[in-house]
Amino acid sequence: YLKWKAPDILFRNTYDVLAELTDNQDLIAVWCGQWGDMGLPPKQSTFLVHAMIARHYMYGGYYPVGGSWRIADSIIPRIKAAGGEVFTYARVENIVIENGKVRGVKMQDGHLIECPCVISSAGVSNTFEELLPADIAAKAGYERKLKDVQPSSAHLGVYIGLKHTAEELGLPKTNFWIYPDNDYDGAVDRFSENKTEPFPVVYISFPSAKDPNYLERHPGTATIEIVAPAPYEWFEKWRDKTWGKRGDDYDAFKQELGERLMTYLYDKLPELRGKVDYYEVSTPLSTNWFGGYQRGELYGLSHTPERLQQKWLRPKTTIPGLWLTGQDILTCGVTGAMMAGVLTTTAIVGVRKIAPLMKRIYS
Ligand SMILES: Cc1cc2nc3c(=O)[nH]c(=O)nc-3n(C[C@H](O)[C@H](O)[C@H](O)COP(=O)(O)OP(=O)(O)OC[C@H]3O[C@@H](n4cnc5c(N)ncnc54)[C@H](O)[C@@H]3O)c2cc1C
Structure with missing residues (x-):
């Protein structure tokens, strides 16, 4: 969708785009001064992600009062109030598939949690290489698709x-x-x-x-x-x-x-x-x-131009009942992961049902 709507410049590498504006290497270095925020230097990174990070700093940075644990602390009561439950230190061994559909998750301690819908934010490499049975991931084409993306820097x-x-x-x-x-x-x-x-x-x-x-x-x-x-x-x-x-x-x-x-x-x-x-x-x-990141990745998948053009990096998978969310389907960062949550929710419940939530976010 982005590729269709957005200009090609956004999918080129950051350095090439900036080098068309100036040959002053110090100036380019200043413009790319926060490359560490996506873990890729300018000749490898996507201009789109660079531009989003650079622009957000124009309005300053944010720090959660009380520290980052306050993010979970604020969300958990909402999940519980809606009838949900949160388990910590609870590792999923694998996603259980039956007759080609999601049946639930098997926990490392042996418990089976049955459910028709699993939303994975564990990262796409973990989801398709570690949590899904290998034959199912291969049959659905994810084994091949994962070859087109790389882990971000450790x-x-x-x-x-x-x-x-x-x-x-x-x-x-x-x-x-x-x-x-x-x-x-x-x-x-x-x-x-x-x-x-x-x-x-x-x-x-x-x-x-x-x-x-x-x-x-x-x-x-x-x-x-x-x-x-x-x-x-x-x-x-x-x-x-x-x-x-x-x-x-x-x-x-x-x-x-x-x-x-x-x-x-x-x-x-x-x-x-x-x-x-x-x-x-x-x-x-x-x-x-x-x-849980297999290669100690700092930001999930690497933010290369190729990564942003992978159409399969989206909420809906080809396995009925399995959905993706988190940084790998959008961009890294707390905001990237949060907006991926909005994207996945929209994909599951539909645009009409998400409208009241969007109104609250943007009002
Ligand atoms: C050192 C560091 C500093 C950062 N600083 C910032 C910053 O200042 N600002 C910012 O915006 N971003 C920052 N980031 C990036 C940001 O933390 C990530 O982009 C964001 O947390 C991604 O959210 P996510 O939900 O997609 O993945 P994660 O937050 O990684 O959540 C995925 C979860 O899945 C769990 N998981 C994996 N496998 C399993 C399994 N088998 N069973 C159960 N659970 C599993 C993991 O334990 C993890 O809790 C930083 C990252 C790092 C590493």
Whole structure:
């Protein structure tokens, strides 16, 4: 639908579109300064997604008061009031198909939840490669279709705790995006080939400085988060080991990467040296362990021009009763995932029934 309505320019790569406007590489680099927000540098990313991210920053950013857990906390009572139930730490083993139709989901603990309709937000790779029986995914053509999309970049996270308030430490409310130079694509390639090269992008964020009621919950403290890309392949050899027990070599590698990332923080804010109380490093295996993403993807599917032209990345699947939602059918981000929810709801209940909800959203 988008392809039919929207100009072709939106589906070209970001760099090519911007290079038609200027040959000033510094200016292009400034325009693409938030490429980390979709995890793809400008010569690989889709201009449409770049344009949406760049435009949304013109109106500033948003932080949920109380932290990101408040999103779930606000939605769960609505789900329950409508007769729904929410289970946490409840892994689906597989989607049960009978006579070609959805019959329910089998949970990892052996329970079968019977239902005629399953909406999966676990990501398309998980849904078709892990949760659906392989013969059914292949017969429906999804095994072949998945070859046309790639996982987004994997990442490292450093979660830092400090025993001073953001105000005492002078922490900013803005994010830092740190790059080695203006050649973002080159920096990604160099780093992928040689891990001693500088990180192609380092994002530093100050959640406690942004959250107006953080100190009511955690007086006298502050938090900082660092995110940077790291290829999944670097960690693959520890894939089958249990979280927290992956061995000394894994811990040493994590520590080395964590220390490297901490130098980016101290370089920008040297006054924090000696003030950090604690930090913990996550790797793509942590994202796999906690979020289920098979290759530790930061943003589900990669936002390449090809991905946005896959007509099968939509709510309705060819398997009766199975629907998709979440970032993979629209774009990454909390808003992308939320609007994917609206899209899937519209596809299931029809445009007429969704109209009152849309009125409330836009009034
Ligand atoms: C470090 C980091 C920072 C980010 N920062 C921002 C930000 O500041 N702003 C922003 O807008 N976006 C941000 N994003 C992106 C944003 O979090 C995602 O785009 C968004 O959460 C996608 O929502 P989703 O519902 O599609 O998928 P998810 O939020 O990933 O939800 C999918 C869920 O499916 C579950 N699941 C998978 N397999 C199974 C299974 N077998 N059984 C049961 N459950 C399963 C997973 O556990 C997960 O809870 C960030 C992402 C990361 C990783």
